[in-house]
Amino acid sequence: MVLMTAFALPVVMSLILALTSSPEAGEGFFDTIGFMYDASTMPAFYAACCIAIYFSGIVSNVRKQAKTYPLRFNRQRREVCFVDSKTHRVLIVPWESVVAWVSNSQAVTSYGATRQYGFGIGLEDEEQDRVHFITIPQFSDAHSLGLWAAIRNYMEEGQLVDAPDPWLTALGLFPTGDRLKNYEGLHSFGLEREDARYMGKMDVVGGEDLSPEDQEKYGFSGRTPWPLRWWYVRRVLTFWKMPFMLAEWGHRKGRPVFPEQVQAWSEPLPPEQWATPSAALLKANQQVRNAMDSQGATFSAACKEAGLH
Structure with a gap:
């Protein structure tokens, strides 16, 4: 749009004006093209500024991700590891104490109603008496539930994510x-x-x-x-290839290296040392499956029926 506004649009508009309003198209074209270029300079400049702001947002987001530790799930230990990006403090909590939720909100603007969706996870830090909240924007409630279902399937059922x-x-x-x-x-x-x-x-x-x-x-x-x-x-x-070059750069920036404590925690365990789910969780999972399979209930409705909502 910047290139078309700055170069193509003045030529096209000058040609149209010359052909429709002047008996001598050549003279009319050269008389108006200078004015058209002057008129299109500011819109092109504003468009370029918008693109520059968007580009700087991409760069800032990649740099932020390069300093942010990802949340790590260990199915064998049935634990979740969170590393604070600022203090580098390691927090490991049991899987069954993790709290997750799906949220959506609606706002009314001059352009109409908008709705925002999100998925969140809460990790309780008993030592510091606080809860760490991790929120991830989503496109819809279905995307939020799908993300949670993927995490649950990995931790509970052991389904492969690279199938x-x-x-x-x-x-x-x-x-x-x-x-x-x-x-x-x-x-x-x-x-x-x-x-x-x-x-x-x-x-x-x-x-x-x-x-x-x-x-x-x-x-x-x-x-x-x-x-x-x-x-x-x-x-x-x-x-x-510029978008793909940006994606490649973002991938190479990667994430920070986990502390040695987390790397040791991430090492695989012998099968006999794997943690097992509690009886209460097994019962709740079975109630959810029965409600979804036999009654055709949705995941949210099945969780409510099992007393998990």
């Missing part, structure tokens, strides 16, 4: 190389282009024997000499 994509497995596709990386970076650009090329050939692969009517019926794209033209246009407008 292969079931859709790829069903298609007989097994990821290798860059597709196994669990973060976005420079390699993501090549993967997106590879996927775009594959999708651009959907009008040929698998649809050769279909008539044009059947291809349209089943959602095949029309035959074009350059099926990836819009993909390349979008990449050019977003400065080609």
Whole structure:
């Protein structure tokens, strides 16, 4: 938008004015283009400032994450570790004492009603007689519940978080190389282009024997000499690889190294030393499962019925 406002818009507006209001288009064009460039300078400057502010927010967020310790969950010990980013104090609490909640709030502005969603975790520090709150903004209540379900499934059921994509497995596709990386970076650009090329050939692969009517019926794209033209246009407008370079830089900045106490705490334990859930938790989990499986209740409703809400 900055480039179009600063360079393309004055030319287009001057050409339109010259063709519609002046008998001599050439003279009218050169008379107005200087004025148009002057008029578009300030909007382009303001747009550039907005982009600079947004960019500085990205940089600030990456630097903040590079100083913030992630919350670590240990399923074998059934404990949660929190490290204060300022004091570097280590707090380890039992899993069954963790409190989690889903929140949403609504506000009315001059542009309409807005709603904010969040997921939070509370960790009690008995030594200092305080509670550490970790809040994470979410897009909806479903995202908040999904995050909590993923944490619970890992801690309670031991489900793997790096299991292969079931859709790829069903298609007989097994990821290798860059597709196994669990973060976005420079390699993501090549993967997106590879996927775009594959999708651009959907009008040929698998649809050769279909008539044009059947291809349209089943959602095949029309035959074009350059099926990836819009993909390349979008990449050019977003400065080609720059977003992926920012993602790569953010990944390389990483997180701070955990203290030795946390690294020792994170070492795996023999199976015979694994902590086991309490009888009360097993009973509550069974009540939630029964309510969801037999009665078709939602997770929130099942927790209320089990007295956990």
